[in-house]
Amino acid sequence: MTATQSADVKAQRLSSADYADNFSDIHPPLTPHEALVEADRCYFCYDAPCMTACPTSIDIPMFIRKIQAGNPVGAAKTIFDQNILGGMCARVCPTETLCEEVCVREVAEGKPVKIGLLQRYATDTFMEREQPHPFTRAAATGKKIAVVGAGPAGLSCAHRLASLGHDVTIYEAREKAGGLNEYGIAAYKTTNDFAQDEVGFILEVGGIAIETGKALGRDITLDQLPQDFDAVFLGLGLPGVNALGLEGESAAGVIDAVDFIGVLRQAEDLSLLEVGRRIVVIGGGMTAIDAAVQSKLLGAEEVTIAYRRGQEHMNASLYEQELAQTHGVVIRHWLAPRSLHVTDGAVSAITLEKTALDAAGKLSGTGELVTLEADQVFKAIGQTPDSGPLAGSVELDKGRIRVSDDRRTSHPKIWAGGDCVAGGEDLTVVSVEDGKIAAQSIHKALMA
Secondary structure: OOOOOOOOEEOOOOOHHHHHHHOOOOOOOOOHHHHHHHHOOOOOOOOOHHHHHOOOOOOHHHHHHHHHOOOHHHHHHHHHHHOOOHHHHHHHOOHHHOOOOOOHHHHHHOOOOOHHHHHHHHHHHHHHOOOOOOOOOOOOOOOEEEEEOOOHHHHHHHHHHHHOOOEEEEEEOOOOOOOHHHHOOOOOOOOOOHHHHHHHHHHOOOOEEEEEOOOEOOOEOOOOHHHHOOEEEEOOOOOEEOOOOOOOOOOEOEEEHHHHHHHHHHOOOHHHOOEEOEEEEEOOOHHHHHHHHHHHHOOOOEEEEEOOOOHHHOOOOHHHHHHHHHOOOEEEOOEEEEEEEEEOOEEEEEEEEEEEEOOOOOEEEEEEEEEEEOOEEEEOOOEEOOOHHHOOOOOEEOOEEOOOOOOEOOOOOEEEOOOOEOOOOOOHHHHHHHHHHHHHHHHHHHHO
């Protein structure tokens, strides 16, 4: 949507200083002194619940103890041993619902050890210094593996396979590697092009080649890849976005929230991005929060998140909900979209119906309608798989890839992980673990 289509959608709503301040790092890194003080708070628990809660099983007490001992480089090695994307996960993981939620200090005092910030301190220290890569590549095996998708699952899988001595080629549909780490996370969570720095760090192990602009189904196929490679890993993510299913959805100003976030992440000058004065975001997950907060940071005056169920049902954590509210975003629950109002080809308002749960727990409309003026409506109601390129190659479950516990598909030479698999969770750290598990399974199969 351009400014000529609506007087209330425009760029340069703020000063240059405001943009720089608004999109600065939301969690400034700990200083060495702060890291030592925070590390001292850890009890170094035996059978630590924080370690159990970490999807990648990082030895959290061990890396914190190394920080306490003045050895952040050693701490980083402990982290990378289980999670090569530990730097990004330190920035984007919902630690408040994972490791920090079960921290003994959280349970006893309501003030957990700041595990995420300590993890960032360690990994940043390692990456900012002239250090040998923490992994030494094993002797070449002569085996070749194709990885489709350079997101967290694909990068994790490729790194582990390369460490084990295999040659890996990653095919990525976009211009840059990184997946959602590069295109789908709020800009204030990962600043200074960290996603690309991390990709470069991963490639330092050797044995990994990335070919960008190569899409499955267009440039490569699942008929050919298993013939050209000894094994294939699919880390495709979820490329589609659910539709509202309303008339007028193609009007200017009705925007996929994921696309909006991606455009913002790639923008060289935030002041040139156009944003409406009044924004309505439909959804209740992290994408909805990221789109809403960043709209506000770009200069939108009124931003409302409308979610069809209650606060307790939102996929976004309480921390993320509070983050939105502290930035001036209004969250309205029990509202479902019913119609879009379009004026001169552009959205001008959205009508929503109040909802409720009936005696059987089924969501239904109450018949009471609410209309909100909107210059832009962002759709953040979930992403969808693209099963077209997969048809006939692997078994699917509702469009997603069915895998075993070791992330093997129904095809003997194809593994998969991340958001594209049935039962997958929309978390970077879970995708990293999927890639690691698949890599170990691939290595075992190839070396048998």
